[in-house]
Amino acid sequence: MSEQKPKQNFYLNSFNELELARKSIIKFCRFYCNNDEEVDIIEMAIFEACHNAFRYGNKRKNKSLCELRLIYGNQSIKAIVINYGKEFEVKEKESFSIEQDFLQYRNGGLGIPLIKTLMDSVKYLRKSNNMNELIIEKKLTNK
């Protein structure tokens, strides 16, 4: 791995900025993972988490609407998504089924179940100053 380490921290204020960051996010994932499907899954989960952050977050002075930190360690890629605003509704369930969860969908609320289904670990921390921290992690099967 002699190539330059990819960008790890992103300060995002809009969906367009997230779109512009897509290449860098994928580059980070590909730096550690050579399985295209896993990269796809991680990318989708990160985008879902960031979209949730934009959708439910509030802009704070001197803060971006969404902060994304990417970390590699212990054969895993971890993404930390931070925003400020309304508390997320995170179901305690660790796994979701097509019959009991996804087909019961009516109006919203599929974001966290989708992320939990795609990733190996999802932790949600509600912090002071209305700060939400979503930590999502996927173990890699290669390298």
Add this chain to the structure above:
Amino acid sequence: MRINESSKDGVVILTLSGKMMLDGKSASLHDYVKNLIKESKTKVVIDMGKITWFGSTGLGALLASYTSLKDNGGDLKVARATRKIQSVFMFTQIIKVLENYESVDEAIAAFK
């Protein structure tokens, strides 16, 4: 997201294009399908080949459409889902109820 409607062999084909995610428009897919049901059009193929982004909003719209059609004696089939969308179908087990076909014609043939 845009929805373009056509039909073949008594099956409605909805060709979706653009982003199926949190733009406030993806939910319109379910409204569109509900209107088709009112017109007694309950066999629907959704062509997803031009979808550039698919997230929980798109997933919800697709599942709500599927459930509404099933509840009214119809069915929904998906054609040309991209690799990423197919991954979501697989991880969420949606593949158990929503099979993806490589072409619109194959999806239409599956109604016969």
